[in-house]
Amino acid sequence: MLMDMQFAVMGAGIGAGLVAIGAGIGIGQIGGSAMEAMARQPEAFGKIQTAMLVIAALVEVIALFGVVVCFLIYTAGTAAA
Amino acid sequence: MVTLQQAYASDAGDAQSFNPGDMINHHIKDAHGWEITHGVVVPLPVILYSESDGLVIFSSANFFNEAHQEVPYLGYLLSHEHISRADGQSVFDFSITKNVLFIFIDAAIMLLVFFAVARGYKKNVGKAPKGVQSLFEPVIIYIRDEVVKPSIGEKYQTYLPYMLTLFFFIWFGNLLGLIPGAANMTGNIAVTAVLALGTFFMTNFSGKKAYWSHIFWTPGVPWWLRPIILPVELIGVFTKPVSLMVRLFVSITAGHIVVLSLVSLTFIFHSWMVGFGSTVIVTLITIIELLVATIQAYVFTMFTSLYIGMAVEEHH
Numbered sequence: 001m002l003m004d005m006q007f008a009v010m011g012a013g014i015g016a017g018l019v020a021i022g023a024g025i026g027i028g029q030i031g032g033s034a035m036e037a038m039a040r041q042p043e044a045f046g047k048i049q050t051a052m053l054v055i056a057a058l059v060e061v062i063a064l065f066g067v068v069v070c071f072l073i074y075t076a077g078t079a080a081a
Numbered sequence: 082m083v084t085l086q087q088a089y090a091s092d093a094g095d096a097q098s099f100n101p102g103d104m105i106n107h108h109i110k111d112a113h114g115w116e117i118t119h120g121v122v123v124p125l126p127v128i129l130y131s132e133s134d135g136l137v138i139f140s141s142a143n144f145f146n147e148a149h150q151e152v153p154y155l156g157y158l159l160s161h162e163h164i165s166r167a168d169g170q171s172v173f174d175f176s177i178t179k180n181v182l183f184i185f186i187d188a189a190i191m192l193l194v195f196f197a198v199a200r201g202y203k204k205n206v207g208k209a210p211k212g213v214q215s216l217f218e219p220v221i222i223y224i225r226d227e228v229v230k231p232s233i234g235e236k237y238q239t240y241l242p243y244m245l246t247l248f249f250f251i252w253f254g255n256l257l258g259l260i261p262g263a264a265n266m267t268g269n270i271a272v273t274a275v276l277a278l279g280t281f282f283m284t285n286f287s288g289k290k291a292y293w294s295h296i297f298w299t300p301g302v303p304w305w306l307r308p309i310i311l312p313v314e315l316i317g318v319f320t321k322p323v324s325l326m327v328r329l330f331v332s333i334t335a336g337h338i339v340v341l342s343l344v345s346l347t348f349i350f351h352s353w354m355v356g357f358g359s360t361v362i363v364t365l366i367t368i369i370e371l372l373v374a375t376i377q378a379y380v381f382t383m384f385t386s387l388y389i390g391m392a393v394e395e396h397h
Contacts, residue, residue, distance in 0.1 A: 054383075057376040061328050064335035071338050075102040 005077040012073040019066025026059035101345035109265045109337050111180045112162050113141040117262040125182060129157065129164065131172040141176070183266040187254050191246075224248050224382060232386040233393065240389055243283065247276065248382040255333060255374030259367065267377075268333035270326065277326035280385045285318065288392040321388055325381055332377050336370045 034052035038045050115123040124142035131137075134155075143154040151159050156167045166172050177185075194213060198221075201214030210218050229237045229244045254267040266272055294300065296314040299307055343363050347356035 053372070053376060054380060057332070057373060057380060058328075060373070061332045064331050067335040067338060068331055071102075071105070071335075075106060078100060078102045 008073050009077040012070040012077065015073075016066060016070045019063050019070075023059055023063030023066075026062070027056050030056050030059065099345075099348050101342065101349065104345060105338055105341045108341055109268060109334055110162065111178045111264075111269060113144070113159065113164075113176055113178055115179045115182060115264070125179065126177045127164070128175040128177065129172050130175065131166060131170055133170065179264040180266045180269050180272060183254070183257060183264040184272070187250060187257060187266065190253055190257075191249055194249075221245060228379070228383050229386045232383065232390040234390060236393055237386075240283070240287075240386065243279075244382050244386055247279070247385060248378050251276070251329065251381055252375060252378035255378060256371070258333060258337070259370055259374065265334065265337050267329060268337060270330045273326045273329040276329070276381070277322035280325055280388060281319075281322040283385070284321070284388045284392045287389060289395060291394055292392045321384075325384055329377055329381055332373055336366075336373055340366055340370070 030052055034048050037048050041048075113127060114125055117123065122142075122145075124140045127137075127139055127141045127144075129137045137155065137157075139154070141159075144151055144157075144159040146152050153159075153167060157172070158165050158167055162178075164172060164174050164176075194217065197213040198217050201211055205211055205214065209215070224245055225237075225241060228248075229241055233240055251267055254272075257263050258265050258267060296318065297311060299310045299314065302310065340363055343359045343366065346359045347353075
């Protein structure tokens with residue numbers, strides 16, 4: 001039982017790392033495309049920035065799902081141990 | 082080498098007495114008293130209803146003795162913020178908990194701010210805005226012109242008051258949650274569920290013929306595909322508010338979890354250097370959280386108006 005919980009806590013840590021990779025790719029692509037768009041059309045800077053922030057927030061929420069799930073596993077693991 | 086091992090062993094022992102998971106759970110969950118900082122608790126009214134006693138109202142301070150231990154009161158037990166009766170009878174808990182208190186504070190701030198703004202518009206007719214009015218005018222105009230008008234279309238004026246209320250309620254709630262010692266109000270799934278229910282009812286009650294025909298008899302697809310699309314569309318009616326509910330809940334709660342986890346690092350490592358480092362990171366995260374508080378309020382309002390816009394759209 002203790003061993004299982006240790007694996008669960010380890011899994012929570014690995015999960016958090018994987019989620020960070022995914023969110024990093026997502027936000028990186030959004031940021032990269034936004035930079036490109038701003039360079040092409042500097043006059044649309046404000047609009048692009050707002051849209052970029054909103055979409056980045058949507059991607060970030062996916063990463064935060066991971067944080068919450070990992071936190072739940074962690075609390076379950078430490079409560080059982 | 083021995084000293085290092087001993088130090089490690091004693092550290093491990095201390096680390097067990099401090100459990101970051103419990104600390105974080107305690108902070109992000111609802112409570113029957115408002116704990117501003119460790120040991121300073123503002124008692125809140127406990128309102129209970131059970132069949133034999135009827136309505137009972139007393140202070141939540143009665144549940145604790147001088148040593149801050151949980152004690153039974155009038156036959157009611159408080160355990161992990163859950164109230165039950167000693168004799169096992171079912172009891173309904175309508176208490177003013179920490180989150181309910183913060184909903185009231187949020188509402189009070191909104192009343193104060195918007196009565197001041199309304200007074201400003203009455204006083205400065207035809208003149209430049211002043212004071213609180215000039216602080217909120219750009220935000221209100223932005224929500225009206227950039228969010229509600231483009232998504233809902235011509236009939237935006239019917240929905241504008243609700244949208245502005247929604248935006249400012251979520252925004253102020255998120256910002257209140259960032260104050261140290263305050264409650265994680267918009268990070269409570271019950272609060273976000275009620276906000277999402279508002280969206281659900283507004284969308285479906287204002288649904289026009291085009292909206293319902295899109296759900297029940299999707300135009301523009303082969304006839305044999307329509308019964309297959311129907312259940313998907315019906316599920317879509319419910320997933321829209323559910324996604325709003327979960328998005329706000331997760332983004333606010335996870336923000337609190339991240340900040341508190343970084344603070345916990347200091348106590349896990351027992352080092353002032355880690356404390357210094359985590360202070361710097363927590364400051365940066367808090368700045369991002371200020372941004373997230375605004376963006377999540379904006380996203381919730383934008384999606385609500387988009388859904389209503391889809392519902393009120395006339396046939397094209």
